[in-house]
Amino acid sequence: xxxxxxxxSALLLVGLLAGSSVVLASPKIExxxxxxxxxxxxxxxxxxxxxxxxxxxxAGSARDGKQSGVAxxxxxxxxxxxxxxxxxxxxxxxxxVGANFYTDVSRDSANIGLRTITLDKPFKVAVDNWxxxxxxxxxxxxxxxxxxxxxxxxxxxxxxxxxxxAGKAFYKHLYGxxxxxxxxxxxxxxxxxxxxxxxxxxYQRYIVEDNAMLSIVGAVSREQAEVLANRVSxxxxxxxxxxxxxxxxxxxxxxTVHIPFPSSQAHILMGQPGYxxxxxxxxxxxLANHPFGGSGFTSRLMKEVRVxxxxxxxxxxxxxxxxxxxxxxMGLQTKLEQVEEAKAVLNDLLGRYLKEGAxxxxxxxxxxxxxxxxxxxxxxxxxxxxxxxxxxxYGLPLNYLERFTDEINRVTPEQAKLAMQRxxxxxxxxxxxxxxxxxxxxxxSEADGEVKKGQ
Amino acid sequence: xxxxxxxxxxxxxxxxxxSMLALLSTPIYAENSTATVxxxxxxxxxxxxxxxxxxxxxxxxxxxxAVVQVWYRIGTSYEHEGITGLSxxxxxxxxxxTKARKSGEFxxxxxxxxxxxxxxxxxxxxxxxxxxxxxxxxxxxxLESDRMRxxxxxxxxxxxxxxxxxxxxxxxxxxxxNAVMREQFNAVAYLNNPYRSPVIGWMEDLDNMNxxxxxDWYRKWYAPNNATxxxxxxxxxxxxxxLAEKYFGKYQSVALPEVKPRTEIPQIGLxxxxxxxxxxxxxxxxxxxxxxxxxxxxxxxEPWEPYALDVLANxxxxxxxxxFAKHLVRGKEVAAGASAGxxxxxxxxxxxxxxxxxxxxxxxxxxxxxxxxxxxxMKTTLVTPEELERVKAQVLAAEIYQRDSVQHIxxxxxxxxxxxxxxxxxxxxxxxxxxxxxxxxxxVAKKYLNEDxxxxxxxxPQSLSAGEKK
Numbered sequence: 001x002x003x004x005x006x007x008x009s010a011l012l013l014v015g016l017l018a019g020s021s022v023v024l025a026s027p028k029i030e031x032x033x034x035x036x037x038x039x040x041x042x043x044x045x046x047x048x049x050x051x052x053x054x055x056x057x058x059a060g061s062a063r064d065g066k067q068s069g070v071a072x073x074x075x076x077x078x079x080x081x082x083x084x085x086x087x088x089x090x091x092x093x094x095x096x097v098g099a100n101f102y103t104d105v106s107r108d109s110a111n112i113g114l115r116t117i118t119l120d121k122p123f124k125v126a127v128d129n130w131x132x133x134x135x136x137x138x139x140x141x142x143x144x145x146x147x148x149x150x151x152x153x154x155x156x157x158x159x160x161x162x163x164x165x166a167g168k169a170f171y172k173h174l175y176g177x178x179x180x181x182x183x184x185x186x187x188x189x190x191x192x193x194x195x196x197x198x199x200x201x202x203y204q205r206y207i208v209e210d211n212a213m214l215s216i217v218g219a220v221s222r223e224q225a226e227v228l229a230n231r232v233s234x235x236x237x238x239x240x241x242x243x244x245x246x247x248x249x250x251x252x253x254x255x256t257v258h259i260p261f262p263s264s265q266a267h268i269l270m271g272q273p274g275y276x277x278x279x280x281x282x283x284x285x286x287l288a289n290h291p292f293g294g295s296g297f298t299s300r301l302m303k304e305v306r307v308x309x310x311x312x313x314x315x316x317x318x319x320x321x322x323x324x325x326x327x328x329x330m331g332l333q334t335k336l337e338q339v340e341e342a343k344a345v346l347n348d349l350l351g352r353y354l355k356e357g358a359x360x361x362x363x364x365x366x367x368x369x370x371x372x373x374x375x376x377x378x379x380x381x382x383x384x385x386x387x388x389x390x391x392x393x394y395g396l397p398l399n400y401l402e403r404f405t406d407e408i409n410r411v412t413p414e415q416a417k418l419a420m421q422r423x424x425x426x427x428x429x430x431x432x433x434x435x436x437x438x439x440x441x442x443x444x445s446e447a448d449g450e451v452k453k454g455q
Numbered sequence: 456x457x458x459x460x461x462x463x464x465x466x467x468x469x470x471x472x473x474s475m476l477a478l479l480s481t482p483i484y485a486e487n488s489t490a491t492v493x494x495x496x497x498x499x500x501x502x503x504x505x506x507x508x509x510x511x512x513x514x515x516x517x518x519x520x521a522v523v524q525v526w527y528r529i530g531t532s533y534e535h536e537g538i539t540g541l542s543x544x545x546x547x548x549x550x551x552x553t554k555a556r557k558s559g560e561f562x563x564x565x566x567x568x569x570x571x572x573x574x575x576x577x578x579x580x581x582x583x584x585x586x587x588x589x590x591x592x593x594x595x596x597x598l599e600s601d602r603m604r605x606x607x608x609x610x611x612x613x614x615x616x617x618x619x620x621x622x623x624x625x626x627x628x629x630x631x632x633n634a635v636m637r638e639q640f641n642a643v644a645y646l647n648n649p650y651r652s653p654v655i656g657w658m659e660d661l662d663n664m665n666x667x668x669x670x671d672w673y674r675k676w677y678a679p680n681n682a683t684x685x686x687x688x689x690x691x692x693x694x695x696x697x698l699a700e701k702y703f704g705k706y707q708s709v710a711l712p713e714v715k716p717r718t719e720i721p722q723i724g725l726x727x728x729x730x731x732x733x734x735x736x737x738x739x740x741x742x743x744x745x746x747x748x749x750x751x752x753x754x755x756x757e758p759w760e761p762y763a764l765d766v767l768a769n770x771x772x773x774x775x776x777x778x779f780a781k782h783l784v785r786g787k788e789v790a791a792g793a794s795a796g797x798x799x800x801x802x803x804x805x806x807x808x809x810x811x812x813x814x815x816x817x818x819x820x821x822x823x824x825x826x827x828x829x830x831x832x833m834k835t836t837l838v839t840p841e842e843l844e845r846v847k848a849q850v851l852a853a854e855i856y857q858r859d860s861v862q863h864i865x866x867x868x869x870x871x872x873x874x875x876x877x878x879x880x881x882x883x884x885x886x887x888x889x890x891x892x893x894x895x896x897x898x899v900a901k902k903y904l905n906e907d908x909x910x911x912x913x914x915x916p917q918s919l920s921a922g923e924k925k
Contacts, residue, residue, distance in 0.1 A: 095773075095845055096848055097852070122848070146814075149815045298566045309615070311618075333622060365563065373569035
């Protein structure tokens with residue numbers, strides 16, 4: 001379920017943004033813009049001799065256009081040849097000093113990252129080579145052909161996983177012709193059609209300073225961070241920020257998509273477009289979802305679906321925030337005979353929750369849980385790095401972390417309920433089911449065919 | 456938040472362990488840092504209560520948080536055929552209330568203080584944990600103490616929860632061809648050793664499990680002298696010892712059942728199976744019987760042997776510059792993916808695992824040949840100094856990166872303690888790895904990576920349109 005996993009990790013990040021009534025020092029985020037225009041976010045932490053640098057671009061798969069998969073393939077090619085070094089040599093230079101070079105693409109962002117220790121020699125080798133790769137990727141043909149072939153195997157593997165099939169179908173039908181509809185990895189045909197020239201064009205267009213954000217988290221001083229940022233500026237062409245991606249349109253009617261699959265369980269996903277970063281209803285919806293399906297074992301979904309009925313091992317709901325509206329999703333897995341029952345329970349619970357909202361007790365518990373969990377979520381370089389990336393990439397206020405607590409505490413039960421009512425339309429839910437066969441088409445289903453029906 | 460099950464794929468993943476175990480001790484680089492290099496991290500504070508309950512505290516004052524874990528030496532490897540999955544099912548039931556607290560109350564108490572809690576089961580242990588603000592540690596200890604001895608096992612709750620466990624099995628294993636393959640591979644590789652059974656249990660055993668089985672299991676194994684408390688984070692060891700005494704010191708130790716050795720009989724020839732399951736992608740899995748760290752501890756093999764095998768695994772698959780990636784994924788382009796891992800942190804010896812997915816247009820037979828050829832080369836040719844240096848540099852860096860997570864450190868301590876390896880292994884690990892020579896790597900390759908010690912499983916994909924699974 002790669003695509004949904006992306007969403008889930010986004011959710012985890014949201015979950016981590018809990019504030020606290022306890023007075024606690026949030027990490028001090030320093031922000032500046034380099035002389036040539038690079039946006040930089042820095043947190044100095046010298047507990048451990050390590051450093052994380054992440055360069056994020058507004059160049060996720062939402063920028064793929066008709067060339068679905070081009071962002072992902074472009075970034076995946078960076079460590080296959082650069083600055084006169086082959087894939088073998090690049091792997092060697094980073095790993096021989098214990099550094100991790102990585103690239104990562106989501107729907108919104110393309111990331112080029114480095115984790116290294118800060119002891120002089122390995123630090124220098126890691127940083128020098130990281131910059132060299134960014135400056136001069138070579139996109140060697142032979143590596144490109146091989147990578148495409150490997151991706152083909154990945155596409156095949158996805159077909160044997162009901163959860164991945166469900167995630168893919170969910171995004172496709174939720175987003176229609178919006179760029180979020182397509183998978184980050186692209187499709188077999190679109191990936192096959194890509195050329196080296198396409199990748200180079202994408203790199204030149206989007207991997208530019210005006211479209212970038214740099215985070216630096218770890219054991220370097222502000223002065224050292226400034227030097228590092230300037231060095232990054234030097235290897236990036238100025239370029240131009242692309243136009244904003246389109247807004248997400250709401251679903252207007254209920255739709256069910258059933259994909260037959262020879263499994264013992266069906267995977268069910270139900271949802272709608274939810275909220276985006278900086279959304280006016282953000283805190284209200286985040287809090288409103290918590291007691292419903294976001295708080296784990298104390299959530300209504302868990303109590304009703306798992307504890308009371310034993311229908312599923314995992315059951316949850318979440319809002320995933322992105323540049324434009326990410327999905328609101330409810331999900332579970334259950335044996336085939338129980339699909340109708342499970343669907344009915346989910347629909348019923350959502351309907352009731354929209355009408356009544358959380359109880360006073362549930363609401364209070366959720367506030368306590370979110371605020372009390374705050375210290376855990378800002379512990380360690382990795383956690384802090386994730387926040388800094390999010391704050392920097394989406395241009396959220398630097399005091400976002402401190403403010404989160406107050407924003408959560410300020411929300412009233414009525415506000416949370418009204419926000420859910422305003423944003424979630426129970427009559428226009430998308431339902432995706434993977435597993436078994438749809439009741440009325442048992443005799444004529446195909447392996448990979450989808451069957452749709454109105455509801 | 457799931458009650459996760461630590462199957463082979465997660466807790467027993469060598470790479471996780473590789474890094475998990477490379478946690479402490481001083482970096483050997485004799486140069487100046489751009490930052491202050493933290494001095495040698497203080498070791499673990501340890502105390503044994505009179506009733507046999509062991510307490511281990513690892514201080515880490517970077518953030519005002521703590522991890523509380525209670526580890527029981529009970530898991531699939533203590534079960535026998537017919538009751539597989541019992542330890543894991545009991546783990547699920549441990550959240551269903553005690554004499555003092557009704558079902559669900561446990562989670563509400565923890566939720567209100569912002570704590571995250573869950574549990575995991577493996578072949579050798581079952582562990583329960585809370586991650587919370589350090590000032591709330593006592594709450595976690597009180598709750599854990601309560602369910603160590605006062606669990607209420609209710610028939611109605613069990614009836615529903617066992618269905619949840621079956622759904623978990625369907626999700627993790629039955630509908631995942633790679634997981635089915637791994638499960639059956641284990642059952643064939645081990646004949647008389649309990650590692651042959653899946654942690655979650657065979658479906659028929661779940662169908663026939665009853666409440667009396669769980670009551671019996673709970674009474675036998677959930678005792679202070681079969682448990683270890685690990686607390687890591689912003690805490691004072693003396694205070695934790697006092698709290699442990701207050702909440703766990705009151706329980707009597709109990710006579711634990713005798714654990715029969717069930718040592719795996721020597722393998723005397725190749726074993727091979729084919730898994731036919733609805734799937735799209737072929738796959739091969741090969742395992743060689745090897746000693747574990749426990750074998751070294753018991754004096755059954757040279758103390759360096761497990762470390763040499765660990766280095767060997769990293770020469771083959773310790774990153775993108777390792778041999779599998781360099782020679783098989785790139786180079787010959789016979790693999791879409793290939794991995795090697797040394798499974799060695801159990802209370803009994805396990806295997807050295809090699810697996811791969813063929814590249815498009817390459818047969819599984821050719822991939823198998825290529826994988827085995829890489830192993831043959833390990834026996835005939837010494838690894839280069841550069842390769843050894845790379846592995847060692849990665850160990851040193853991983854040692855630093857892993858200190859970033861308190862949970863990680865606590866889990867390493869608890870797991871080592873619960874398998875009888877003991878937490879000091881964590882501190883010795885780095886120096887032992889740094890001492891390994893090319894000759895030693897060659898010796899263990901020759902000694903253990905042989906066909907007679909090998910089990911092979913091949914996944915033969917079947918049509919995905921072939922109706923419903925039973």
